[in-house]
Amino acid sequence: MSIVIKDLNKIYPNGHHALKNLNLTIPSGMFGLLGPNGAGKSTLMRILVALMEPSSGEVEVYGYNLLRERKEVRRILGYLPQDFRFFAKYKVQEFLDYAARLSGMNNGRLRRKAVGDMLEQVGLYEVRERYASKLSGGMKRRLGIAQALIHQPKVIIVDEPTTGLDPEERIRFRNLLSQISANDTTIILSTHIVGDISSSCTDMALLNRGELSFNGSPEEMLKRAEGKVWRLRVTDEQYREINEKYPVIATIPCGMEWDIQVVADKLEGYDNAVNYPPNLEHAYVYFMESKLNLWLND
Ligand code: ADP
Numbered sequence: 001m002s003i004v005i006k007d008l009n010k011i012y013p014n015g016h017h018a019l020k021n022l023n024l025t026i027p028s029g030m031f032g033l034l035g036p037n038g039a040g041k042s043t044l045m046r047i048l049v050a051l052m053e054p055s056s057g058e059v060e061v062y063g064y065n066l067l068r069e070r071k072e073v074r075r076i077l078g079y080l081p082q083d084f085r086f087f088a089k090y091k092v093q094e095f096l097d098y099a100a101r102l103s104g105m106n107n108g109r110l111r112r113k114a115v116g117d118m119l120e121q122v123g124l125y126e127v128r129e130r131y132a133s134k135l136s137g138g139m140k141r142r143l144g145i146a147q148a149l150i151h152q153p154k155v156i157i158v159d160e161p162t163t164g165l166d167p168e169e170r171i172r173f174r175n176l177l178s179q180i181s182a183n184d185t186t187i188i189l190s191t192h193i194v195g196d197i198s199s200s201c202t203d204m205a206l207l208n209r210g211e212l213s214f215n216g217s218p219e220e221m222l223k224r225a226e227g228k229v230w231r232l233r234v235t236d237e238q239y240r241e242i243n244e245k246y247p248v249i250a251t252i253p254c255g256m257e258w259d260i261q262v263v264a265d266k267l268e269g270y271d272n273a274v275n276y277p278p279n280l281e282h283a284y285v286y287f288m289e290s291k292l293n294l295w296l297n298d
Helices: 041-048 070-075 092-102 108-121 137-149 167-181 194-198 218-224 236-245 280-297
Strands: 002-011 017-027 029-034 056-061 077-080 155-159 186-191 203-208 211-216 229-234 248-254 257-263
Touching: 002 041, 002 186, 017 029, 017 041, 017 186, 017 203, 017 211, 029 041, 029 167, 029 194, 041 056, 041 155, 041 186, 070 077, 077 137, 092 108, 092 137, 108 137, 137 155, 137 167, 167 186, 167 194, 186 194, 194 280, 203 218, 203 280, 211 218, 211 280, 218 280, 229 236, 236 248, 236 257, 248 280, 257 280
Parallel strands: 029 186, 029 203, 077 155, 155 186
Antiparallel strands: 002 017, 002 056, 203 211, 229 257, 248 257
């Protein structure tokens, strides 16, 4: 089962074309939607959770048409928005119970069991009596995912979940998402952080200015960037010249010179440049830059 997006467009009332003819199939498992700020990720997320209508195009979620069967789609969806906030009056357990009631879990005994189990799963059972607004950033994020999961949705959409978390919490949150995705659910993780994708997603898309730059596995993206990263030693003057033309992604001082890494199809005039194995961050820069060059040459 999957999500199929066909010819999707979103033009905001002010004329801004935020999604341009998007075609994308999202399989089950953990899917990463990567792109810089302003790429259109939140716009796409809001359309997928039926909070906003597209200007044109079709979306099918596990066989349901998003525009004609909104209710059914909402029932199988869980959403953790970027700026999820908690009412100050709720304690952790009360809040999750409230979310469970909202999702239609009317049987008190079953609901209490589901809330307890979920708090265990996200590692918040010990703090269930604490006020939700007083939790640490990472704990808040975990309570946010708990409310998105409480009605056992098939698709979970998570918008920029690791922004502002310290490295330990970031890893913990990613691992939690990976565990959930093992149960034949689809998790869409929208992020501008390359590390979120490389360590957890099996499939991904790269969005840039409302257009799809890449769709495939992180490994395929890496492969496409092979031979495009160069390492070389340069003088001050050469450094300035290269920096004007290409993205320089690492600069290490080396006596009076610089040891640099550059992303480019070819580095003409620099015979001492040797290929360097790309990581996903290099590949990301490569895709963003080649897109940029296409626009500049338009
Ligand atoms: P991302 O989540 O990737 O940062 P967004 O989907 O929030 O990107 O925004 C995509 C583009 O659409 C941006 O240029 C943003 O300024 C614009 N945009 C977002 N919301 C609105 C709106 N309500 N009205 C007009 N433009 C908007």
